Amino acid sequence: MKITSQHFSPEVKKPQETEEQTVKVTAESPAAEKAASNAVKTDASRQRMLSWFARVGISPSMMSPDPKKQKHALERRKQILETQKASNLQAVLNIALNVTINEQTSDNLDPDWFFAFSTMAEEIYSPPMQELWGKIFAVEVARPGSFSLRTLQLLKTLTHRDAQVFNKAVNVASRRNNDAVPRILVGYHKRKGLLSLLRRPVPEQINLANVGLSYPDLLSLQEMKLIYTSEIESAEYDEGQQVTWRCVNENISLTSKTSGVALVYYKFTSVGSELYKLVTKSPNEAYLTSIKSVLGEVFNVS
Known part of the structure; x- marks a missing residue:
């Protein structure tokens, strides 16, 4: 039954909000809004964390007590990682195929250099850095000996931000x-x-x-x-x-x-x-x- 003002006897009146109570409610409103905003930000951060770990096949509940389910989860994670590495190499190859190098040579690419290159390039996930690795491969095929393994090893440690800093230095x-x-x-x-x-x-x-x-x-x-x-x-x-x-x-x-x-x-x-x-x-x-x-x-x- 819905309660209305008619259900109150004449002697009983609705309690009136005091000025102090009104001020308190008003003062607490910004705090409540801030708490709600923080909750939204926390949830967004949580979703980003889950998204990044999903890329490497990890979720909060993947490790089941059941040995069979646990084995399946680990195999799935291995497949995700291997698929991502193959995708990285494919991206590098596609970029290299579209790079035009004028100078050509009859020298063959060093097999040791290539397999070291492919092992490092499969772990390059940033598209801008993949572009750099694609260019390196194209130049090395055209002119073997242009890039040392020492250069590749250092390049593998660089992030996209590092590359941006280097680009500023190159421009001066x-x-x-x-x-x-x-x-x-x-x-x-x-x-x-x-x-x-x-x-x-x-x-x-x-x-x-x-x-x-x-x-x-x-x-x-x-x-x-x-x-x-x-x-x-x-x-x-x-x-x-x-x-x-x-x-x-x-x-x-x-x-x-x-x-x-x-x-x-x-x-x-x-x-x-x-x-x-x-x-x-x-x-x-x-x-x-x-x-x-x-x-x-x-x-x-x-």
Whole structure:
């Protein structure tokens, strides 16, 4: 039976909410909403956890006390993992088949290199990294010996985020003519003389963080052994000496205004130099503007 106000006797009235009770309810409403929001977030996080572990054949209740069911669950997990590895290799192959390499050779691919490559590539799950491995295989087939197993072993430890950091370094790297080793030019060093004490000080290096390559990025690249751990100075240039660097698709011609000037740069390691060839490059205009401005103090830049 539905209770209405008619069921109350005239002497009995509905209890009235006090002001204090009203304030309490109002105050508790945001807390209740927050609790509900947290519950939704927790449930979403839980679903993500379940989803990731499902990819490797694991669920909260898979290990049954029944030996037969347990064996079936383990066999199913093994099948899921093997299927995923085969899928990874297929993705790498499909990418390699669509890579065009102009230079060809009659040399055969080293079987030891290939089987080591396939063992590592089957555990590459990220599509961007699979693309990189596909390019490596295509280049190695066309030009055997381009990538060492040491490079592959290091590459296997890199994540997609690591590759993004490396890509930033590649976009500010330059190479001299006929030099396969890239370098990140950061400025110059000049022998101090008496006249330099009377001149206005000028910045000798650019701040790479201002052009997108932060100090933590440099540390990461050094830890990954893609660039050397310290800055390096070139040999000193004589007055009028010229050198040309190519940064992505732009040539930078430097002619020394005076003697005793050396370029300062970060040098790529041999592994970093091999991977440099694979990365799709795009010019960093902010970097080009900054490095030309700094080097323009001691070089004629064209």
